[in-house]
Amino acid sequence: MSYLNADIVCYSTVERPRNIFMPITTKLNTLKVKGKNYVNTQNNLTSSFECTNTKISIIDASDRIISQIESFSNLTNNWDGYHSDKPTPKAILVSIFIANYLSEKGISIDLPYPLSDGGIQLDLSTEKFQYEIEVRDNQIKLLRFDSRDELVISNIFEPEQYDILDKHIA
Amino acid sequence: MRTEVLEIFEHDILIRLITNQPNFLKADGTVTSAVFKKTRHDVDLAVSVKLEKLIEQGTTYLDKKVGKIKAEIPMSLDCRCQHTPKEEDYPHASIFDMTDSKAKKIAKSCQVFDSV
Numbered sequence: 001m002s003y004l005n006a007d008i009v010c011y012s013t014v015e016r017p018r019n020i021f022m023p024i025t026t027k028l029n030t031l032k033v034k035g036k037n038y039v040n041t042q043n044n045l046t047s048s049f050e051c052t053n054t055k056i057s058i059i060d061a062s063d064r065i066i067s068q069i070e071s072f073s074n075l076t077n078n079w080d081g082y083h084s085d086k087p088t089p090k091a092i093l094v095s096i097f098i099a100n101y102l103s104e105k106g107i108s109i110d111l112p113y114p115l116s117d118g119g120i121q122l123d124l125s126t127e128k129f130q131y132e133i134e135v136r137d138n139q140i141k142l143l144r145f146d147s148r149d150e151l152v153i154s155n156i157f158e159p160e161q162y163d164i165l166d167k168h169i170a
Numbered sequence: 171m172r173t174e175v176l177e178i179f180e181h182d183i184l185i186r187l188i189t190n191q192p193n194f195l196k197a198d199g200t201v202t203s204a205v206f207k208k209t210r211h212d213v214d215l216a217v218s219v220k221l222e223k224l225i226e227q228g229t230t231y232l233d234k235k236v237g238k239i240k241a242e243i244p245m246s247l248d249c250r251c252q253h254t255p256k257e258e259d260y261p262h263a264s265i266f267d268m269t270d271s272k273a274k275k276i277a278k279s280c281q282v283f284d285s286v
Contacts, residue, residue, distance in 0.1 A: 026197065072192065080189050081234065082218055113204040114192055121204045123196075132203065132270070143270055149278060151271035 042127055062103035065122075069095045069112045072120065084116035088137050090159065095120045095135045098162045105166040128170055135159070142168055172260045176221065178251045180242035183222035184263060187234040188282065201237055201280050206265075206273040216264035217273075221253060222286060224261035229286040237280045247272045 026045050031038045038046050049056055072087040079086060099109050099122065113121045119136040129152070134141040140162060144153040155168055178184075186205060188194050194201050208215045222238065230236075241251050250266040265276075 068192070075192070081187055111193070111196065111202065113194055113202050115204055115207060121202065121207075123202055130274075132274075145271070145274060149271065149274045151269075151274075154270070 062099060062108075065099045065103075065109045065112055066096050069099060069120065072112070072114050075114060079114065080116065082116060084114070085118035087114045087120050088118045090137045091118060091120045091135045094140065094159045094162060095122060098122060098133060098135065098140070098165060101163055102166060102169075107166060107169055124169075126170060131169060133165065140165070144168075144170075171257060173255060175255065176224075176253045178221065178241050178253055178263060180240070180245055182241040182251075183238050184219040184241050184244070184251065184265070185222050185225070185261075185286065186217070186219050186237040186239070186280070187231050188237045190233050190235060195235075195282065199282070201277050201282060203270070203274040203277040205237060205280070206268065206276050207270070208268050215268075216252075216254075216266045217268050219263050219265060220259070220261040221263050222261075225286045227286060230284065236283045236286055238283060239276055239280050243276055243279045244268075244272070247275060249276075 026049075027043045028039050028045060029043060031045060031049070038049075040046055069092055073089070073092055075086045077086050078084060095112060099112070102109065102124070107124065107126075110123045110125060113123070115121050115134065115136075117136070119134055122133040122135065124131050124133070130145045130149075132143040132145070134143070138159070140157040140159055142153075142155045142157065142165060143151055146152050153168075157164070188201060188205055194205050196202060206217055208217055244251055244265050249268060249272060252264050252266065254262055254264045256262045
């Protein structure tokens with residue numbers, strides 16, 4: 001996490017953000033810190049922020065996501081009360097590889113979630129599509145949805161092929 | 171023990187319990203589709219839910235939130251909804267024929283509460 005102590009120009013429904021977490025999906029018109037704009041053309045933040053009365057902090061998306069994925073190793077079987085399996089070590093590892101790799105390519109995971117069968121789901125969205133990446137021991141499944149939540153493409157990859165995912169994300 | 175199987179109507183509310191940790195709530199307040207993806211231990215690979223009309227209002231569940239959907243949502247997506255009572259869980263019901271796309275649509279319409 002890095003701290004930016006500077007004048008902040010921020011226009012939103014939250015007029016003066018303080019003591020709040022603003023995830024990357026937060027809608028804002030403007031967020032300027034030290035003159036740099038942190039809002040894209042879709043009015044989404046380009047990074048997650050934590051705001052207090054005195055400072056605003058950029059939260060490194062990759063670090064945050066990886067910490068969350070790592071925390072899934074603490075889950076036990078039946079973690080959701082529906083007899084689910086705990087995430088497998090391989091699914092955790094491959095998910096971390098994917099989060100790291102996509103982050104290097106400028107693609108951010110919104111949130112990771114454990115799946116009921118020991119896999120992990122990584123949700124992300126671009127200007128055009130929403131994606132779900134399902135990571136399991138034996139495969140990576142990339143699902144692409146359009147704006148009406150219709151599944152338009154489903155690709156299957158070997159876990160070792162995580163480094164070509166970015167070529168399938170538009 | 172009650173074993174009578176009730177019919178599920180479109181206006182019935184189905185409940186899916188959602189763990190607080192890990193977090194399944196997105197920033198916009200909706201839940202991720204992962205909540206409605208199948209558990210391989212579930213009966214016939216259906217998604218387990220509960221029939222709200224068989225649960226006392228105000229009921230809470232430890233460390234869980236209550237996700238509510240109208241039965242008409244999965245029904246409109248050609249998912250069969252059936253009351254499947256269990257010995258220890260009479261309100262138990264099942265959503266059959268779930269797919270990734272249906273899970274996403276159902277999750278979008280799921281409203282989350284602290285109690286029934």
